[in-house]
Amino acid sequence: MSTPVQPDQFAFDEKSTAEIPSIIARYPQGKQASAVMPLLDLVQRQMARVAGRAWVPRAAMDAVADLIGVPKIRVYEVASFYTMFHLGPVGPNHLQVCTTTPCWLRGSDAVHAACRAAADTDPELFTVEEVECLGACVNAPVLMINDQLYEDLDGERTEAVLNAIRRGEKPEPGSATGRHGSAPEGGPTTLFATDASERTDA
Ligand code: FES
Secondary structure, three states, X not given: OOOOOOOOOOOOOHHHHHXXXXXXXXXXXXXXXXXXXXXXXXXXXXXXXXXXXXXXXHHHHHHHHHHHOOOHHHHHHHHHHOOOOOOOOEOOEEEEEEOXXXXXXXXXXXXXXXXXXXXXHOOOOEEEEEEOOOOOHHHOOOEEEOOEEEEOOOHHHHHHHHHXXXXXXXXXXXXXXXXXXXXXXXXXXXXXXXXHHHOOOO
């Protein structure tokens, strides 16, 4: 990501301002510094809503530091540590491709290639980022688009999801193969009965 042009100032808009008291109230008196992460998330969502690009400018980090009464460096440390906070503008579809071992073993290279090709062709629509485990390894390989997880992908399925977004559709998140939750591929192999009275092994 290239070095972003930083705005001189940042102000919470009306919608964000209305949410701030309830966010800070989640934490005990004297521990308001713990609100730093939800407040950075609030900034990022405001930027997406107002500017069309989700990111956390430096001026917004300063505003968060003032709000919770901590040195600015404390907020910079948090914002630069977690990949969920973007230090530069990302496109309206942020493609986070997990390439950690379980996803890699299950074909994340093809998912990553499809995402990179989409971002090269439509940089205004897609921003691609390689990330560590997204916590859905059972249905690897996994791609997160904004707040939604797409699972059990391969190159072709990834292209289908991205093409649906290009057409203005909202592709259904979850397993691309119809897997139920994290059940084994092909359906359950044990515990077929969901009603205890149907069990034969009791
Ligand atoms: S390794 Fe990809 S979701 Fe955990």
